[in-house]
Amino acid sequence: MPAPALVISLVLVGLFGFAVGSLVNVVVTRVPAGVVAPAFPVRFRLVELSTAVVFVGVTAWVLLTDVASGGPATDLAVSDWAAASLVLVAFLYLAAVSIALVLIDIDVHRLPNAIVMPSYPVGLALLGGAAALRGDGAAVARMLIGGGVLYLFYVMLRLIQPRGMGGGDVKLAGVLGMYLGWVGWVPLIVGALSAFVIGGLVSVVLMAAGRAHRRTTIAFGPFMLVGSWAGLTVGPVIAQWYLGLSSS
Structure with missing residues (x-):
């Protein structure tokens, strides 16, 4: 172009x-x-x-x-x-x-079902269709594995701490896992971990500022979404930076 x-x-x-x-x-x-x-x-x-x-x-x-x-x-x-x-x-x-x-x-x-649930068939149809046109079966496999693994991980977190993880977070995790997995394994890992890193940092800042305490309920969906977009767009860069720190 x-x-x-x-x-x-x-x-x-x-x-x-x-x-x-x-x-x-x-x-x-x-x-x-x-x-x-x-x-x-x-x-x-x-x-x-x-x-x-x-x-x-x-x-x-x-x-x-x-x-x-x-x-x-x-x-x-x-x-x-x-x-x-x-x-x-x-x-x-x-x-x-x-x-x-x-x-x-x-x-x-x-995180309303009316928005989250349609994202599954839409994502599967569009990304699956693109992969089919490209003859990229590996992308489809990553998409399905990523969605399934991240969904099950959040199910486990909800079972361990029901008050700390909502059902909407679990459903959203599957959608984000599909998109992250379709792009690659590194974006999937970085995107999944970034949600907790960003959420932890924001929670610490809010508590230090007196805007929250340990029992304050903080919406986790925004951290999942921001973390996922970080993984999608700059995941490999973040991974290289972290590996460079760990090896120095």
Whole structure:
């Protein structure tokens, strides 16, 4: 893809992201059943702008790295664009879902099934379809293993400490495990661990600031989502940095 075409594509995706941000606002205010959310005009505008920025960032990440189809999309043959397009739609969908779930979990400490559960068939269809077009059976295997392993890990955590892990976290773990596993083993490991590292750091800061104590309930979904996106986008970089520290 020539540079001017790429720039135009990113601008169009940004405008599309702004429109999706308006839909996200509707989802955040209406999906949590029984919750009457007041109007926050400033927050609405911030959500729309943030969604636009995130969509541009995700699009650039997918098109300019090898996550789309084995090489930067600027080097792809026309026949590979179908797979790359499915990958892009899959991650834009995850981005929109992530923004909605972060806001809802912060507001009401819930990760609604109406948002989480459809993410399974959508992710399987889009990423599985892309892998099929690429003839990449290994990506499908990683996706299924990643989703299953992360789901079972969170089930175990919930059994050990029911008050510390919600059912919505368990269901979300399977979705995130699918996406992380599809990209690679290193992103899966880094993304899974980053949720606990980020959550622990934020909890320490809140307690030090007197904003929380040991029994305070803190929404864990946002940490899972932020950690997963860290694993997806910079997982190998984080892994190399950590291995460098451990070997020094």
